Amino acid sequence: MTDYGLIAIAAGIAVCAGLGTGIGEGIAASKAVEAVGRNPEAEGKIRTMMILGIALSETVAIYGLLISFLLMFVFPGMIG
Amino acid sequence: MFSPTVLSAIHIELQVELVFSLIIIAALSLFFIFAGKKVMAANPLEKPKGIVLVCETGIEMIYNYMKSIMPSQFEKSYYPYFSMLFLYLIVANLSGLIGFDAPTSNFSITLAITLITFVLIQFNAWKKKGTFHYIKELVWPPTNILGAVSPLISLSMRLFGNILSGTILMGLVYQFTGWLSGMILPVNFLGPILAPVLHAYFDVFAGCIQTLVFVTLSSILIAIEAE
Numbered sequence: 360m361t362d363y364g365l366i367a368i369a370a371g372i373a374v375c376a377g378l379g380t381g382i383g384e385g386i387a388a389s390k391a392v393e394a395v396g397r398n399p400e401a402e403g404k405i406r407t408m409m410i411l412g413i414a415l416s417e418t419v420a421i422y423g424l425l426i427s428f429l430l431m432f433v434f435p436g437m438i439g
Numbered sequence: 440m441f442s443p444t445v446l447s448a449i450h451i452e453l454q455v456e457l458v459f460s461l462i463i464i465a466a467l468s469l470f471f472i473f474a475g476k477k478v479m480a481a482n483p484l485e486k487p488k489g490i491v492l493v494c495e496t497g498i499e500m501i502y503n504y505m506k507s508i509m510p511s512q513f514e515k516s517y518y519p520y521f522s523m524l525f526l527y528l529i530v531a532n533l534s535g536l537i538g539f540d541a542p543t544s545n546f547s548i549t550l551a552i553t554l555i556t557f558v559l560i561q562f563n564a565w566k567k568k569g570t571f572h573y574i575k576e577l578v579w580p581p582t583n584i585l586g587a588v589s590p591l592i593s594l595s596m597r598l599f600g601n602i603l604s605g606t607i608l609m610g611l612v613y614q615f616t617g618w619l620s621g622m623i624l625p626v627n628f629l630g631p632i633l634a635p636v637l638h639a640y641f642d643v644f645a646g647c648i649q650t651l652v653f654v655t656l657s658s659i660l661i662a663i664e665a666e
Contacts, residue, residue, distance in 0.1 A: 414652045418593070421600035428607060 363435060370430040376423025383416045456545035463530050463542065501525055508655065509662045517661070520559075524552070525654050532602060532646030536638065541646075544603045546595070553595040556657040560590065563665040590660055594653065601649045605641030612637055 391409035395402050474494050481491050501522045509517065528543065535541040542548050565573045577583055616629040 410648060411652060411655060414648045415656075418597045418600070421604060422596065424604050425596070425600045428604070 366430050370427035373423050373427040377420040380416055380420035384413050387412050456540050456542045459539045460542035460548055509658050521654055528650040535642045541602050543598055544606050546599050549595040549599040553591055557591045560660050560664050563661055567665045598649055598653055601645050605645055
């Protein structure tokens with residue numbers, strides 16, 4: 360295996376950070392649906408809060424993506 | 440102070456995102472100087488219209504939003520800062536659509552914006568607790584130092600990562616559609632079909648949401664430290 364192949368595998372593993380984020384966002388969305396079912400008048404407020412929470416938990420996946428970008432674009436230049 | 444070898448090792452370049460950021464700041468300043476003149480000349484007894492109406496509605500929206508998440512002693516003194524943040528970030532995030540390199544895809548700029556928030560957080564904590572208690576709570580237990588620095592990293596990385604990932608993924612999409620359509624015609628005809636949907640998500644949706652998240656989080660962090 361070449362160095363670049365190993366780096367590509369590492370970048371793939373780094374994106375696994377999205378696993379937990381996907382589950383968490385699903386839970387947040389399902390709870391928001393429950394909340395709207397229980398209290399349909401508060402739909403606007405619930406939507407804003409849900410999007411805020413989802414955007415917050417999405418950050419973890421973004422960190423993984425950043426690491427994989429670093430591995431793909433910056434790291435090969437560093438090891439020459 | 441520096442030896443010549445160290446000086447020659449420092450590499451200074453004018454990054455293109457910084458130039459775009461300056462252009463955006465200049466355009467916003469010109470717009471608001473113009474709007475301010477209009478507001479000064481407007482008659483407060485009449486119904487506002489045109490540019491005055493837009494400015495009044497926007498300011499009121501941000502003021503009401505700040506009122507709902509910050510304690511009352513803050514809303515008056517801090518809403519100018521947050522409206523500035525909101526406007527700059529939303530224009531910067533959306534500027535990818537008109538061919539700019541979005542300024543927030545450069546880490547220097549997000550770090551600089553976050554530094555302002557960081558200083559405000561620490562200043563409010565110091566004002567609330569007094570010098571002795573502030574320093575005591577900052578260094579003991581020592582993990583508190585990490586807690587003080589973490590907003591700096593998480594806030595700036597969140598904004599930077601979201602916008603940069605959108606930019607890079609769009610670049611990959613254009614490369615892919617170019618390769619795919621290159622099999623049939625030498626023109627990238629698939630790109631304009633596929634790209635607008637993804638632009639709507641990565642640039643418009645993610646840009647607006649991240650602006651809201653950044654402003655909300657920094658206001659909550661400032662309010663929490665001072666309570």
